[in-house]
Amino acid sequence: MQMRFIRSLLFGLVVLSMSAASFAQIGVGITFGPPPLPVYEQPFCPGDGYIWTPGYWAYDYDINDYYWVPGTWVLAPEIGFLWTPAYWGWGGDRFFFHEGYWGPHIGFYGGINYGFGYFGEGYEGGRWDGGHFFYNRSVTNVNITEIHNVYNTTVIHNDVSRVSYNGGNGGIDRRPSPQEEAAGRDRHVAPVAAQTQHLQEARNNPQQRASVNMGKPAIAATARPGEFKGGAVAAKEAGGTYTPGNRGGNGGRPENNVPRPGNPVHPRDLAPVARPGAPNTGNPKQDQKYQQQQEKMMAKQQQERDKLQQKQEQEHQKLDRQKANDSQRQQVEQRHQQQTQQLQQKHEQQQQHLQQKAQPAPRQSGKR
Numbered sequence: 001m002q003m004r005f006i007r008s009l010l011f012g013l014v015v016l017s018m019s020a021a022s023f024a025q026i027g028v029g030i031t032f033g034p035p036p037l038p039v040y041e042q043p044f045c046p047g048d049g050y051i052w053t054p055g056y057w058a059y060d061y062d063i064n065d066y067y068w069v070p071g072t073w074v075l076a077p078e079i080g081f082l083w084t085p086a087y088w089g090w091g092g093d094r095f096f097f098h099e100g101y102w103g104p105h106i107g108f109y110g111g112i113n114y115g116f117g118y119f120g121e122g123y124e125g126g127r128w129d130g131g132h133f134f135y136n137r138s139v140t141n142v143n144i145t146e147i148h149n150v151y152n153t154t155v156i157h158n159d160v161s162r163v164s165y166n167g168g169n170g171g172i173d174r175r176p177s178p179q180e181e182a183a184g185r186d187r188h189v190a191p192v193a194a195q196t197q198h199l200q201e202a203r204n205n206p207q208q209r210a211s212v213n214m215g216k217p218a219i220a221a222t223a224r225p226g227e228f229k230g231g232a233v234a235a236k237e238a239g240g241t242y243t244p245g246n247r248g249g250n251g252g253r254p255e256n257n258v259p260r261p262g263n264p265v266h267p268r269d270l271a272p273v274a275r276p277g278a279p280n281t282g283n284p285k286q287d288q289k290y291q292q293q294q295e296k297m298m299a300k301q302q303q304e305r306d307k308l309q310q311k312q313e314q315e316h317q318k319l320d321r322q323k324a325n326d327s328q329r330q331q332v333e334q335r336h337q338q339q340t341q342q343l344q345q346k347h348e349q350q351q352q353h354l355q356q357k358a359q360p361a362p363r364q365s366g367k368r
Helices: 002-021 178-184 193-203 284-322 326-358
Strands: 025-030 050-053 056-060 065-069 071-075 082-084 087-090 095-098 101-103 126-129 132-136
Touching (some): 050 082, 071 193, 284 326
Antiparallel strands (some): 050 071, 087 095
């Protein structure tokens, strides 16, 4: 019994550590930024205690395409908790996704103007007071015949940008304030189950993909999480021009996905196994031996690629069966990228070693 208790305790600590990491910088970077934020109207707040969570572009690594996660009203997991939205940020050579989270204060969300109170810093759409959430009617859509916890405070903001990412070429140029950094160290709660299910609904809907809706999703917002039929609001317009050229010219179709140099995620993204140059040692028998070694090495390397690809695809299928959330999938993709790059480095070293063996032996100088 004591051993079982210790194991349960250790398992709980592991789960907590995973949850704490889930709203930090997440996953494999993307070399092209998300589309602009679409223009849409906010649905009526469905009831007291619901807090607005703005829509955002997530990324599906299986199809190599962004998809729109509709904005929606969500019940706060705890009294006094607010929602810090997710955002994409430039990390030096690619974009990384930062998961949203619940906490007592609003943290940094990239300076992105999501609207409806989230104008790039903090939240102007409402506040907690005496254990109840009060809504600012000037920036949120509230039916006052049903919800009486309201107030009116005019909010002036001059930023009308639809840019959906921080940093990089054309991104929002803003860094965290000391207050936002302090909020990032607060106790946080990961997205609740309703938000995770909401994200999966968006991911499984082809109409939400950027390559299909061209930045103007058919479902831009919902009254409650997962309500993609009743209470859904379509985007009025795209936030800016979005063409397949913005995403590397592949149009979102996996069969046209061209792997980007230096950024392989899966073995299928790698270039074909390279054949080393023909040996020329001056010894025909030796050259034939090396030729046989090359063919054997190439066959083995391809087998190792296929084996790793099959293993990673099985992990993808397992994630689908478990209905894993986006951050869990991105963590798996990060591991897949590391595995693939390690295999690539191993194969390159093998090729270099074989080429060195194939070089003609240096001639010995004659005795004087």
